Amino acid sequence: MSIIENHTTNGQAFSEAPKLQARNVDVFYGDKQAIYDVSFDIGANEVIALIGPSGCGKSTFLRCLNRMNDTIDICRIEGDILLDEENIYDPKVDVVPLRARVGMVFQKPNPFPKSIYDNIAYGPRIHGLAQSRVELDEIVERSLQRAGLWNEVKDRLHSPGTGLSGGQQQRLCIARTIAVDPEVILMDEPCSALDPIATAKIEELIDELRENYTIAIVTHSMQQAARVSQRTAYFHMGQLIEVNPTDQVFTTPEHSLTEAYITGRFG
Amino acid sequence: MTNLTTREKVERSMKRRRASESRFRAYGVASVVFGLLCLVILFTDILRNGVSAFEQTVMDVSIELDGDYLGIDSQADDSAIKLANFDGLVKRHFDREVQPERRDRRQLFSLISAGASWQLQKMVLEDPSLVGQTVNVALLMDDDVDQWFKHYRGHSAHPVLNETQLGWLNQWADEGRLHTNFNTLFFTNGDSSEPELAGIRGAITGTFLTLMVTFLLSFPIGIAAAIYLEEFAPRNKITEFVEININNLAAVPSITFGLLGLAIFINLFGVARSTPLVGGLVLTLMTLPTIIISSRAAIKAVPPSIREAAYGLGASKMQVVFHHVLPLALPGMLTGTIIGMAQALGETAPLLMIGMIAFVVDVPGFITDPSTVLPVQIYLWSNGSEAAFTERTSGAIIVLLCFLITMNAAAVWLRRKLERRW
Ligand SMILES: Nc1ncnc2c1ncn2[C@@H]1O[C@H](COP(=O)(O)OP(=O)(O)OP(=O)(O)O)[C@@H](O)[C@H]1O
Ligand SMILES: [Mg+2]
Numbered sequence: 281m282s283i284i285e286n287h288t289t290n291g292q293a294f295s296e297a298p299k300l301q302a303r304n305v306d307v308f309y310g311d312k313q314a315i316y317d318v319s320f321d322i323g324a325n326e327v328i329a330l331i332g333p334s335g336c337g338k339s340t341f342l343r344c345l346n347r348m349n350d351t352i353d354i355c356r357i358e359g360d361i362l363l364d365e366e367n368i369y370d371p372k373v374d375v376v377p378l379r380a381r382v383g384m385v386f387q388k389p390n391p392f393p394k395s396i397y398d399n400i401a402y403g404p405r406i407h408g409l410a411q412s413r414v415e416l417d418e419i420v421e422r423s424l425q426r427a428g429l430w431n432e433v434k435d436r437l438h439s440p441g442t443g444l445s446g447g448q449q450q451r452l453c454i455a456r457t458i459a460v461d462p463e464v465i466l467m468d469e470p471c472s473a474l475d476p477i478a479t480a481k482i483e484e485l486i487d488e489l490r491e492n493y494t495i496a497i498v499t500h501s502m503q504q505a506a507r508v509s510q511r512t513a514y515f516h517m518g519q520l521i522e523v524n525p526t527d528q529v530f531t532t533p534e535h536s537l538t539e540a541y542i543t544g545r546f547g
Numbered sequence: 548m549t550n551l552t553t554r555e556k557v558e559r560s561m562k563r564r565r566a567s568e569s570r571f572r573a574y575g576v577a578s579v580v581f582g583l584l585c586l587v588i589l590f591t592d593i594l595r596n597g598v599s600a601f602e603q604t605v606m607d608v609s610i611e612l613d614g615d616y617l618g619i620d621s622q623a624d625d626s627a628i629k630l631a632n633f634d635g636l637v638k639r640h641f642d643r644e645v646q647p648e649r650r651d652r653r654q655l656f657s658l659i660s661a662g663a664s665w666q667l668q669k670m671v672l673e674d675p676s677l678v679g680q681t682v683n684v685a686l687l688m689d690d691d692v693d694q695w696f697k698h699y700r701g702h703s704a705h706p707v708l709n710e711t712q713l714g715w716l717n718q719w720a721d722e723g724r725l726h727t728n729f730n731t732l733f734f735t736n737g738d739s740s741e742p743e744l745a746g747i748r749g750a751i752t753g754t755f756l757t758l759m760v761t762f763l764l765s766f767p768i769g770i771a772a773a774i775y776l777e778e779f780a781p782r783n784k785i786t787e788f789v790e791i792n793i794n795n796l797a798a799v800p801s802i803t804f805g806l807l808g809l810a811i812f813i814n815l816f817g818v819a820r821s822t823p824l825v826g827g828l829v830l831t832l833m834t835l836p837t838i839i840i841s842s843r844a845a846i847k848a849v850p851p852s853i854r855e856a857a858y859g860l861g862a863s864k865m866q867v868v869f870h871h872v873l874p875l876a877l878p879g880m881l882t883g884t885i886i887g888m889a890q891a892l893g894e895t896a897p898l899l900m901i902g903m904i905a906f907v908v909d910v911p912g913f914i915t916d917p918s919t920v921l922p923v924q925i926y927l928w929s930n931g932s933e934a935a936f937t938e939r940t941s942g943a944i945i946v947l948l949c950f951l952i953t954m955n956a957a958a959v960w961l962r963r964k965l966e967r968r969w
Contacts (some may be wrong), residue, residue, distance in 0.1 A: 351858055353782055380861035390852035392871065402870070403860040453856070460860055 600942025760827020841883025
């Protein structure tokens with residue numbers, strides 16, 4: 281299989297109220313191209329699922345949205361990504377406030393080797409979000425509440441975050457991300473290491489978070505995509521094949537590759 | 548053969564695997580035992596030769612601090628006491644007590660250390676009212692007496708002491724007046740040409756000052772260099788060149804650093820030779836590669852997921868490095884530093900090049916005073932002709948080993964303490 285010549289993305293790639301807009305994005309790792317000419321919108325307060333076979337560039341694309349790829353030396357990006365109509369790759373843009381606005385939850389839970397409290401408080405501290413200790417305590421409690429972790433950890437806020445179970449750690453990481461109060465949350469397979477119960481909790485959480493945040497989630501689980509997202513984007517070999525409302529993608533996919541993937545014929 | 552089941556094949560291969568495993572284990576045990584044995588032999592040898600350096604032979608004497616002879620009284624001030632002839636007093640005392648024949652007098656006096664008169668002087672300086680009284684003191688004996696008493700007593704002949712001398716000594720020993728005391732002078736004196744007066748205080752102080760200079764320079768510079776190279780330096784030819792050369796520096800023979808120090812610090816910048824300052828500078832050059840390399844390894848070992856988490860929250864590069872990478876890398880960095888310092892502690896060759904081999908009697912007070920260091924002191928004493936110097940060589944080695952063990956234990960303790968945080 282190789283990339284499709286003269287491809288244009290099928291379906292409803294654009295949104296009326298876009299939060300993030302990708303325009304003709306190409307990504308290269310050294311000489312190797314990982315993303316080919318991807319253009320689509322992520323609407324405000326929507327959950328969009330990014331699906332596709334392993335190695336198709338989902339993580340790569342997701343990491344472009346908060347410029348996490350800047351930390352990889354060989355990674356080079358062409359095209360524009362607009363957050364609220366502003367190009368985040370403009371040389372004038374500082375990545376530090378950008379990443380405070382576009383938070384990220386990683387595939388593997390990665391709490392800091394610090395206490396639960398300090399894990400949550402770290403973001404607000406470096407961005408100066410709390411004027412007082414009391415305010416910081418409030419932020420920590422609220423974030424843990426929203427991530428559904430408060431009741432489990434409220435008695436041991438000062439024990440290490442790394443001592444929690446995998447699912448708790450992942451919710452800790454989500455709480456840490458929302459403590460900074462971002463506008464967009466990027467999630468890269470947040471449930472891949474979790475059991476069904478922890479997964480269900482996180483999906484519930486995503487549903488709640490949608491009221492206030494815009495969420496892009498990479499997932500390998502069709503069911504998860506179907507449960508949490510409003511729209512689904514299907515990537516294939518670095519190309520964006522199709523973007524459509526989630527029900528439509530899973531019932532009547534437009535593109536034959538999408539259909540092949542969701543019916544399990546490859547991937 | 549062909550119709551063996553998989554299980555049978557696995558069983559067959561197990562025998563081979565178990566055999567190779569136990570063979571490997573035997574090799575391991577053998578090397579550990581060999582290593583331990585060498586260590587035990589080394590330690591027993593050093594201890595056997597060196598422990599006696601911590602004892603010194605003295606002789607109980609009742610001596611009258613004759614004010615008329617000394618020309619002082621119990622109200623004398625320090626300067627008068629310092630001028631008084633205590634040496635003559637000691638000689639007169641022994642002359643009267645032993646009543647040797649005229650030709651044997653020098654041989655009698657040679658049994659007593661030059662330190663004996665200083666002992667008396669010190670007593671009087673501390674308490675001038677002793678003048679005129681008869682005091683009981685344990686007078687320091689010469690190193691030959693010391694060696695004889697510790698190792699040759701009972702032998703009829705002695706390479707240095709003659710029969711008359713042995714006669715007196717045997718008599719004193721039989722009377723129980725000769726005995727050994729803990730050798731405090733070994734720890735409170737600087738070097739001396741008289742073995743019984745030679746101590747390691749100067750060398751220890753010199754070592755301490757030198758290592759302090761080394762640490763104060765190499766720790767911050769090494770860690771800053773490691774952080775810069777690992778986190779901030781652009782990946783290009785220049786950085787690569789620097790990295791390769793740091794690795795090369797770690798393998799450069801240490802004496803080369805001595806030559807470099809001689810050429811640059813002493814000849815070019817005019818830093819005084821034989822001082823802890825220049826010694827510390829040279830040892831800094833030597834330890835820097837070790838510290839940089841181990842610090843970089845410690846930084847590399849910080850999981851990338853921690854960095855990503857911090858970047859993902861909007862931490863700046865500085866914040867990622869100082870809030871997350873550094874605390875996690877610090878135990879490794881400190882271990883590297885202490886290993887580097889331990890190397891520096893035992894280093895002799897480069898220091899010989901910059902004149903730290905000079906014979907220094909005074910204990911250095913500051914990093915610009917001439918001084919020597921423990922390993923060099925050991926080297927100096929090992930060349931001494933007197934048997935007592937050989938003994939002190941081993942004694943100083945024991946002290947050096949104690950320092951090394953302490954430093955390594957500190958490294959282990961520090962690492963545990965820092966790592967235990969999570
Ligand atoms: N740091 C990197 N350096 C070089 N190539 C990379 C790097 N990260 C990803 N790639 C390449 O880019 C392509 C896309 O990788 P990416 O991680 O985005 O895939 P993915 O869709 O997230 O896959 P998965 O579902 O397995 O996580 C792959 O071919 C991969 O080999
Ligand atoms: Mg991925």
